[in-house]
Amino acid sequence: MPLDADIDVARIRPAYDQVAGQLKLLILNGSLAPGERLPVESSLGAAFGVSRNTVREALRMLSSAGLVRTERGVNGGTFVAQVAPEDVSDYLESRLGLLVSSDSISAADLAEARIMLEVPCARQAALRRSEQDLADLQAIVDAERDDHTGWSRGEHSHEFHLRLLSATGNAVMELMLAPVLAISRPNMLQPKPGTWDAANSDHARILDAVRRGDADLAAEVTLEHLRRVRDITDPAYDDSSN
Amino acid sequence: MPLDADIDVARIRPAYDQVAGQLKLLILNGSLAPGERLPVESSLGAAFGVSRNTVREALRMLSSAGLVRTERGVNGGTFVAQVAPEDVSDYLESRLGLLVSSDSISAADLAEARIMLEVPCARQAALRRSEQDLADLQAIVDAERDDHTGWSRGEHSHEFHLRLLSATGNAVMELMLAPVLAISRPNMLQPKPGTWDAANSDHARILDAVRRGDADLAAEVTLEHLRRVRDITDPAYDDSSN
């Protein structure tokens, strides 16, 4: 038999894996709407031509992936899960943290990604911010300026960036950038004196640009600010491109 | 019995869930090192006092979470796996898909996020691409140009954007943009004639800018391309800011 190594036959997949894959497609495809109830396990088994046990193993995979949720009792069953964006954000934060701490992802990549994500967000925020956004941001900047305890200044800064992000008005960007911000936060705990004042001044300049709706200026000032933050938290960084 | 509603007794959890939870703790705890082999399913069942089927359902959950990997045959078994960024990406893709199909996230937000993510990536790719990146991208563009079957042209396009993303050299951006690209893909299945040729021409222009290391041009051309794509897949969009 000439089955050489260079022809790649599809590796055989266990039935439970294939069942899980097909169900996943149906769910992501929209054929099964969120909240909808799947057929009972026996019917699924009959439909796929496998046993109920195999179906259950597949359902466990989907349930672990958060795609379905099962309930017992009459009127119970397996339902397509309804997910909230916050859940995804929480998951992203914990997993990103793990990947960074295990060096699967470098801190430099994370810092760079923050810049690549947040600068376009600032640009967008300048175009789309509401009056409420402006008021909230101003309140945060003021509180940050007047707070000299030092304890919560990092909190204020984090809040400012989060609020700026939310002013972007894009749920996907919020979902992705929020975890990055959360992870980047603990890196700047013991800064040099004056660091927080400089940051507060930057925040005020960003807010000013956003208030005036000047997208280019907002992006530019944010970029400056983030570079400064990066140089403080990770001084070894030396990429002239950002 | 005074069991009021405000005391929250731990909701009973299925055995498979508890088994999965305990094994997960052992793994994250480090008690089970990556690569280490778990006891055989029968032994696990005996240890936890459950049947082998229940153990298997628990293992499917862990396997779906990317914590373990199973192999068949003698010297097979279940082994502790190492967490890979791809797992997080897969998870993100499925969750994002759900959020979009359940209208928790609008398609417009997704399309906009794609632009906000991919344009900075193109800029970065122009600065950091390797010769290998250029060769691979060129190969994809050529294959796309010469392929008139129509069937796989969407695949080529998807591949181009993925490869451009990987040329960015930032693991975090790859992690986040890849799912967005995957979800955006099936939206353009029945395009007007000439659409693919135009896309191919755009790809060639992007590659050219990246090859010359012109970050601004790469960003600009990519932005044009993505706007065009968005207008095709979602013509109702009317935001002049992007």
Place this chain on the structure above:
DNA sequence: CGGGTGAAAATGTTGGACGTATTGCGTCGT
């Protein structure tokens, strides 16, 4: 009319049996 009660429907769990992939060793032939 209200409340207890049991049937019904679904998942949860068990035990055992057999299928299948993979490895490794032993035997046989050269």
Place this chain on the structure above:
DNA sequence: ACGACGCAATACGTCCAACATTTTCACCCG
């Protein structure tokens, strides 16, 4: 001695059939 073939051992993969548990709802009775 050495290699090829094949069989045995092992662990996962799959199926089946039955029973347990949880939850809801309709029915019956006071």
